[in-house]
Amino acid sequence: MNTADEGRQRLDEASVLNAKSTLLQLLARAGVYTGDAEELIGLVEAGALALAHAEIGDSPREAPQEKGPLYASGWSDGAREAVDALGALAEQALIRAVTAGPSASAPDERSPVRRAEMERAKVAVTPLHLSFSEVSDLDPEVTDQVLGAVLRTMSPRERAGYPGRLAEFAAAHRVRLERLFAAYGPGAPIAVHGRYSLVHSPTSVAVLERLAAAPSALHEEWDAAELPPAWLDGLTAAWGSQA
Structure with missing residues (x-):
């Protein structure tokens, strides 16, 4: 892999899970209950997706004008679909975070305070x-x-x-x-x-x-x-x- 490829490298799933597991272990050693730690990490994950969704939605990229109106229309539809998909992922991550644990209720129902x-x-x-x-x-x-x-x-x-x-x-x-x-x-x-x-x-x-x-x-x-x-x-x- 050359230097340019290394600069563009993204974290893979195994590396992300490794970082999450490491953080959970470190928090457990500090006395943080695993369920609480998982909930907090889940909220951070959901928040990162939500903030990315908001940023992309607020700053749409314009289609190359030289490609013509049909290309621009397809570009717009594709971009909107991608933004909507990111928003759906953020919502799913939030629901997972707030309903984690065996005693959790539905995300929109009042429940005991954790x-x-x-x-x-x-x-x-x-x-x-x-x-x-x-x-x-x-x-x-x-x-x-x-x-x-x-x-x-x-x-x-x-x-x-x-x-x-x-x-x-x-x-x-x-x-x-x-x-x-x-x-x-x-x-x-x-x-x-x-x-x-x-x-x-x-x-x-x-x-x-x-x-x-x-x-x-x-x-x-x-x-x-x-x-x-x-x-x-x-x-x-x-x-x-x-x-």
């Missing part, structure tokens, strides 16, 4: 909260309880895309969120107490997003988890005061 889903939610909410406020005043157990109620309002497919939805929510309401945390967060004139505890937690942005997107489902799961009604009422009132 450990990997909880950890992904924590990774998503923490930097968002820190962009508005300081470190949480609530303990890890309470954070798990609140995020559990939030995540149970969604299906596995929705949970997979929840970090992106949170980022969009925070971007769309940044000014309002800044006012809320300035008025009720750490260092604000209003001291932290039971009613406004959630404003001091990284879960606050997640709860606010659910209040906007699925209020009935959130109240249902909140009551089922036996979380203090004052927390939800206080955050709702604080949010409303900044409208």
Whole structure:
């Protein structure tokens, strides 16, 4: 094989599977449960396909004009079919990732929250909260309880895309969120107490997003988890005061 061929070489199936198996073994040695690791890797695979599909769909290549209209028409049809096929592969990969494991339900049905889903939610909410406020005043157990109620309002497919939805929510309401945390967060004139505890937690942005997107489902799961009604009422009132 010459240098040019080596530069164009692509990973083959065996090499990809080898890399995945190696990663699973390394994560297992670090104490990551195999099911969680497989789910995370599956989401990365599905995401890579989805991002490639979006990039190709947004930047279509034009057919060579000198080939004539019939060639251009065939080129367009073929390109569209290839993009659609890539999108279908991304969807299949996502379904495999979110339905992995013997206890998993259908991707569009609400189901118990898995450990990997909880950890992904924590990774998503923490930097968002820190962009508005300081470190949480609530303990890890309470954070798990609140995020559990939030995540149970969604299906596995929705949970997979929840970090992106949170980022969009925070971007769309940044000014309002800044006012809320300035008025009720750490260092604000209003001291932290039971009613406004959630404003001091990284879960606050997640709860606010659910209040906007699925209020009935959130109240249902909140009551089922036996979380203090004052927390939800206080955050709702604080949010409303900044409208």
